[in-house]
Amino acid sequence: MVMVQTESLFKSFGALHVLQDINVTVQQGEVICIIGPSGAGKSTFLRSLNQLETIDSGKILIEEQLLLHRESNATVERASKEDYKRLLLQMGMVFQSFNLFLHKTVLQNITLAPIQVKKISKEQAEETARNLLDKVGLAEKADEYPSRLSGGQQQRVAIARALSMEPKIMLFDEPTSALDPELVGGVLAVMKQLASEGMTMLVVSHEMGFAREVADRVLFMADGIVAEDGPPEEIFTNPQNPRTRQFLNSVLPQ
Amino acid sequence: MLEALQKIWGWLPALLESTAITLELTAASVTTAIFLGVFLALGKLSKKRVIRSLSSAYVFFFRGTPLLLQLFFIYYTVQKMLQGVAVSITDNPGLQGWFWDGFANALNNSPLNNRFFAAYFAFSLNIAAYLAEIIRAAIQSIPKGQMEAARSLGLTYGQGMRLIVIPQAYRRMVPPVCNEFVMVLKDTSLVSIISLMDLTYQTRQISTLRESQLVYIPAMLIYLVLSAFFTIIFNKIEKKLAEHE
Numbered sequence: 178m179v180m181v182q183t184e185s186l187f188k189s190f191g192a193l194h195v196l197q198d199i200n201v202t203v204q205q206g207e208v209i210c211i212i213g214p215s216g217a218g219k220s221t222f223l224r225s226l227n228q229l230e231t232i233d234s235g236k237i238l239i240e241e242q243l244l245l246h247r248e249s250n251a252t253v254e255r256a257s258k259e260d261y262k263r264l265l266l267q268m269g270m271v272f273q274s275f276n277l278f279l280h281k282t283v284l285q286n287i288t289l290a291p292i293q294v295k296k297i298s299k300e301q302a303e304e305t306a307r308n309l310l311d312k313v314g315l316a317e318k319a320d321e322y323p324s325r326l327s328g329g330q331q332q333r334v335a336i337a338r339a340l341s342m343e344p345k346i347m348l349f350d351e352p353t354s355a356l357d358p359e360l361v362g363g364v365l366a367v368m369k370q371l372a373s374e375g376m377t378m379l380v381v382s383h384e385m386g387f388a389r390e391v392a393d394r395v396l397f398m399a400d401g402i403v404a405e406d407g408p409p410e411e412i413f414t415n416p417q418n419p420r421t422r423q424f425l426n427s428v429l430p431q
Numbered sequence: 432m433l434e435a436l437q438k439i440w441g442w443l444p445a446l447l448e449s450t451a452i453t454l455e456l457t458a459a460s461v462t463t464a465i466f467l468g469v470f471l472a473l474g475k476l477s478k479k480r481v482i483r484s485l486s487s488a489y490v491f492f493f494r495g496t497p498l499l500l501q502l503f504f505i506y507y508t509v510q511k512m513l514q515g516v517a518v519s520i521t522d523n524p525g526l527q528g529w530f531w532d533g534f535a536n537a538l539n540n541s542p543l544n545n546r547f548f549a550a551y552f553a554f555s556l557n558i559a560a561y562l563a564e565i566i567r568a569a570i571q572s573i574p575k576g577q578m579e580a581a582r583s584l585g586l587t588y589g590q591g592m593r594l595i596v597i598p599q600a601y602r603r604m605v606p607p608v609c610n611e612f613v614m615v616l617k618d619t620s621l622v623s624i625i626s627l628m629d630l631t632y633q634t635r636q637i638s639t640l641r642e643s644q645l646v647y648i649p650a651m652l653i654y655l656v657l658s659a660f661f662t663i664i665f666n667k668i669e670k671k672l673a674e675h676e
């Protein structure tokens with residue numbers, strides 16, 4: 178099944194054209210790494226998928242159902258209210274800056290949305306939350322406040338929090354960029370495990386090792402377009418686009 | 432000297448009684464204004480332009496005109512306007528019957544006829560405008576990522592505000608709101624002009640009736656003690672909140 182499909186996504190901030198005709202198809206279970214220079218529109222692309230940004234025009238389909246179709250800044254068609262909510266909840270998001278709720282404990286961070294949005298009982302939500310914490314290796318931190326955790330631990334809690342809504346697609350926006358180098362591994366390990374369990378993942382990341390090892394496809398974005406799209410070994414060893422080559426030269430250790 | 436102290440001692444019960452009015456008015460107005468202020472702040476942050484403009488206009492008006500005139504306007508003008516409407520209803524042959532009678536009656540006897548209520552109403556509306564700015568600033572000081580995380584988990588904007596943003600902003604609102612409370616405590620002395628029996632009015636009464644200017648001394652002392660008392664209490668609360676950061 179096609180989990181995510183975009184058709185001619187356009188998005189600008191004022192005069193700045195950030196997304197220009199993005200057409201991407203993501204199959205179930207695929208892990209996609211998105212790389213590209215700063216300002217390429219990688220974050221904006223992910224944020225457009227889960228509606229943190231509103232596209233100017235284009236179509237977004239989730240699980241082969243139309244989520245939203247806009248033309249020249251106006252909505253042409255949109256899923257029915259329930260479908261819209263349901264389709265959005267298929268996507269979970271992990272942010273570069275974690276964005277944990279600072280006034281809530283780790284456990285409360287993870288149970289909040291299931292209780293408020295899915296109306297699940299507190300007991301059941303807590304049980305699920307503890308399982309998720311176990312999975313990200315932080316079972317003993319349930320009652321801590323986020324400010325008392327390291328960045329890597331916070332990011333793993335953020336992953337557990339996103340998983341609490343049982344999404345089928347996970348969006349990661351530079352999940353390890355804000356971390357000290359020694360904390361990156363723990364987060365990547367959790368992401369690898371998710372990938373091995375068959376989660377569909379879109380990952381904006383410059384962790385080339387992760388991309389090589391885990392990604393099925395690498396998208397290279399520049400100036401609001403997907404300039405190159407292919408399996409990691411192809412992109413990394415034999416990039417077709419000169420901009421890709423130039424970018425890889427600048428980020429890969431020689 | 433002893434005579435003076437005895438005089439002051441004799442006035443004290445009356446002064447303290449009216450101090451209760453001052454405190455009640457302050458507490459009631461500030462409490463109401465906090466609720467109103469949250470809505471105004473959310474209005475100022477709304478995506479809808481009409482709501483934003485209305486909230487801004489409200490704040491602009493109440494901060495841009497003297498509180499005393501607002502008090503006069505509500506106590507005299509609005510009351511007169513309501514009574515005017517009541518008269519025109521009674522005089523209109525087309526508007527008779529129990530419903531219109533009752534309506535006219537209600538307008539004639541609106542709570543604004545009550546000095547305390549009129550003052551409470553004016554102060555609440557006025558303080559809300561000031562608190563709206565404080566609350567808006569506190570809400571905006573919470574990083575955008577908090578709301579984005581909430582939204583990405585399926586919470587509505589309202590839930591995100593209520594459960595995530597406002598509880599975090601709340602801690603940052605406490606110091607300026609407490610500050611405002613102490614200011615209002617003293618500003619309520621304005622209500623003496625519409626003859627509401629607050630501490631200031633009582634003081635003036637005593638000074639004219641007993642022909643003594645001494646009474647201003649205990650009156651100011653009472654204000655001073657109250658300000659100090661609340662400042663200390665609020666500082667304690669702020670410390671407590673800071674511990675939980």
Ligand SMILES: Nc1ncnc2c1ncn2[C@@H]1O[C@H](COP(=O)(O)OP(=O)(O)OP(=O)(O)O)[C@@H](O)[C@H]1O
Binds near residue numbers: 213217
């Ligand atoms: N809310 C906004 N308002 C105005 N401009 C924005 C906004 N968000 C992003 N931009 C601009 O859009 C462009 C693309 O931003 P985006 O964050 O998508 O890039 P990116 O590829 O994620 O870059 P980075 O690697 O630095 O995160 C940038 O030039 C950015 O300054």
Ligand SMILES: [Mg+2]
Binds near residue numbers: 219220221350351
């Ligand atoms: Mg980015």
